[in-house]
Amino acid sequence: MTHDHALTEAAGPLVWPVGFRAHTGHGGLREHGDDISVVVSDRPATSAAMFTQSLFAGPAVVLSRRHAEGRNLRAVTTLAQNANVATGRRGEENAAEVVRRVAGIAGIPADQVLIGSTGVIGRPLPMSTILAHFDETAGRGDAAFGAGPLDVARAMMTTDTRPKTAVRTVGQARIVGIAKGVGMLEPNMATMLAYVFTDAEVPAGELDGALRGAVNRTFNCLSVDTDTSTSDTVSVIANGAAGPVDPAAFAEALADLCLDLTTQLAGDGEGATKLLRVTVGGAGDPGQAKRIAKSVVNSPLVKTAVHGADPNWGRVLMAIGKNTDETGIEPGKVTVAFGDIEVYPEEPEADTLDRLTALMRRSEVDIVITLGLGEAEATVYGCDLSAGYVRVNADYTT
Structure with a gap:
């Protein structure tokens, strides 16, 4: 399945909103390619953020939660391939040092930097x-x-x-979002890593309400494998x-x-061949509505049936x-x-x-359930379960 990152004409080109700039580079976290990124606003900003509820955050x-309380974040830095989780006091000191370095390069206070780390734990x-x-x-x-x-x-x-x-655009302002995450993915706060940047002027309270409303309808309706990460973060x-x-x-x-x-x-999703709604x-x-929908989207038997194009209701x-x-x-109402x-x-x-089998062979499969109890509705998003998921995760750290 493919997605068009060129975006629609209405959305505009994929460039930063006014006042944002970014850096990427190789910091030795993976063997080849960029693995460190920094996005910074050249002017003061308002912010909102949500984080994992994992007991092993x-x-x-932990550091970003404290910084986010000020609602004035101006920069986000991300380290890929290493979650820096379950690393004790040394891990805390290393995260703080990364933030200090990024703040110095960006020319802003350290408590206005959010840090994300993603990858292998321990x-x-x-x-x-x-x-x-x-x-x-x-x-x-600046170069x-x-x-x-x-x-x-x-x-x-x-x-x-x-x-x-x-x-997306709203009025004269633009909103740009980037995200990563395909496994260890059933958010319970926000999700994986997702960062949103906008040149809109939005008071901090309104921004927080808008983010929480959006997360509840979107990222918190997502599940790949029922596992909530230790590093999930979403911010705007x-x-x-x-x-x-x-x-x-x-x-x-x-x-x-x-x-x-x-x-x-x-x-x-890891090993996925189909989007499941x-x-x-x-x-x-x-x-x-959300509980029942997630029960279906998370079922290994449902997910494997979708993978095999088997309409096994x-x-x-x-x-x-x-x-x-x-x-x-009541079964009679369903x-x-x-x-x-x-x-x-x-x-x-x-x-x-x-016709059912042909429908199940599509790259996007929809299952629609009615309970006959009221008027509430929810849609959740997931994927099929293939042998590829097992291969990716069986060999992950090697």
């Missing part, structure tokens, strides 16, 4: 090569900051097969260079951009039925469809099965 998350950062890179970067001055959004998205990748970017920085915008229009544009990134992440309607409340019923705490659900073809409660005719 890494030093980058290995110390190779600080000698990282610091050598920052020394060289500082010596280049070091010529990277574009696509360069940063590529530098953040670990097991991703392609970079994830998105652009708004520097106001383009002036104020309509708050409702901005919130909707931000949510639309996050949904774009969400579907890109789901479609690039599960929509549950007729629920008693939005929470119930019995597995969908199983995934709904195992939610034994949902005592209000309907299940693959795309626009209903498969339960009435079994499809024999001549419909060929």
